[in-house]
Amino acid sequence: MKKYILLFLCLILSGCVNKSIIDEVDIERGVGYDEASDNKIRGTILLSKYNEDGTTENVTMTVVDETSVNILSRLQRQSDSTIVYGSLKLVIFSEAIAKKDLIEISDAFVRDARLGSRMYFVISEGSAQKVLKGEYGDHGNATFISDALDHNIKHGDVPKTNLHLFVYDYTQKGRTAYLPIIKKLNQQRIDISAIGLLDRQGHLVDKVSVKDMFYLKLLVDKYSGGSQVVKLDGDRATIRSIHSKNKIKISKRNPLEMSINIKVEGIIQEYRGKKLTQKKIEQFEKKFAEEINQNTTKLIKRFQQLGIDPAGLGHNAKQQTRNFDFKKWDDEYKDLTVHVKTDVTILESGVVQ
């Protein structure tokens, strides 16, 4: 008897919850926000339609409304099937939005339990709608862009970022957030063209170009594989699989001074010049360290002038001070002396001498 009751319950209970069959829903993979006239927002969503032959079709829908939440409900009305957004991968803000409403819009993404923390927030040069309307790769635009970011974070110069880290940086006292900036090159290609730096209110205030991205990543993150070219009196070496770590410390108090110790390890992969001797390698190490010192110091000066702190100097200072006073820190930060010390070790130089 008990068995039958159990079976009966299984049958009736499984019908209790709303079902969503994957072929009958539209899966939202990406969303973009642009500025529209009258202080309104133009929202574009990117749906992936999975065809029978294995290809993915990119479908975009656009509406203009006052808030980002209204946008989805309006799109819902225009679609023939329910739009689900549990596997949203990518949120693109146009630069104009990033200078203004980014934080307000992002609230919806943090609040929603259905969304993962791994999705990417990016800023687009130009319109976000245009970026979403491309045809990149075979697996859909959102997958393409997020994969591009994935591998550039792992092996390239893009510092680690996702929704969680963005909110973490933005809300942590003594730290400001950064987001990658992408640019549409043509209908088939995009480029990660810069890193956008946000101030404490969450407004885009500065961009670090490709040239300086390497140094920015040394400051805000650690490297687990990257490459950089070092030139020394006409000789040229490409240093690859760079691993780096940084340590930020208070080196002196009253007046406050801070030091950043960067430790870099790498392998010489390509070398153009005369014989690569141990002495030469040491010279390269020194030159590379000098370059890093110079460029990172320059970047930090720039941050100080703008009053932003992506490297988290304030957060680090707080960790090393009891009863840390952030008000005092804000005054001190602009004229803070920061010493950068870099230690470069070249581990190997390939299979030939």
Next chain:
Amino acid sequence: MQPIKVQRKIEPFIVFFVIASTQLGVGMLGFQRIVAASAGYDAWISVVIAGIATNTVMFLIYKMLKEEADLVSIHQQVFGKWLGGMFNLLFVVYFGYALLTVARSYIEVVQVWMFPDLNVFWFTLFFFILVFYVVNSGFRVISGLSFFSIVLPLYLILVFLFILPYTDFRNFLPIYDHSIKEILQATKDLTVITLGYETILVFYPFIKNGQKSEKWAHFGLLFTTFIYLYITFLTFAYFSEEQLKETIWPTLSMLKIVQFPFIERFEYISIVNWYIIIIPNVCIYLWCASRLLKRTVNIQQRKSVVGLLFILLFLIPQLETRYQVDVLNDYIQKIGFAVNYLYIPLLFVLLLIVKKVKNKR
């Protein structure tokens, strides 16, 4: 009290699982926000202090249980038949209220995270049918379920390690940046997750060689303290202080970042898994309440279980908003603190005095 048959008793080491499973519950999903509000990143110290506090209370409880069989006979010794009976009934209300809080809080999690349009009444009804089925089978079955509620979800400990790439353990520095007062306040706020172990005052007669189980009870408390400490460390390294103050269920939000090739989002699995943790929690409270009713006013346990479940089934759908659930948790926090850290030590002292006076006669 009729003597309890040996075949209805549990082995002393099972007490470890029963105690641990009463403590681990829905509070584990969101305690970090509450403690961080007062002690910030130093709140892990509060977790340690709370662990010491529960072990102390447990020590007192065992000292009392050495003298008397269970809560009812302690009350009778100290307050006499009528007043003691009153206090028993207060405990019934307390356990019922704790049950209400656990069940409603868990259902809220299911509502917010999984099925926003869940019908609370029907969910509760089927939940309670299961609970009735378990409680009806007696304490041994409940304790067996406690065993599974610890062992089966234990793998979640490893899943939490996947958040390590996104953590910064230097967040804890400088250690002890808050005043003692703030840390003790946070310890007080932690009461809600340490509650449940006082049920041993009721089910103690069901343990074979009761006093032998003392070390297992303490191990159980240490185990939960360890788990809470582990979760606290990871949470604080993962969230910024501001973020933590806004996140209602940090334990679940943390799992949002865990991703496997075959499962994109892991928190759903863990919420469903939490069901196994919640069931014995609810069952023990219900069993204890009905047991106290039986010992005090001599109602058959099965009848009181059904009665209590009906009352709760009526109450749970009445609580609808986040605010109401929050208030519910706030009160259990205050009541639980009073019961565990004020009333039980007081009872201990009173029992000591009563015994001394009676011995002298």
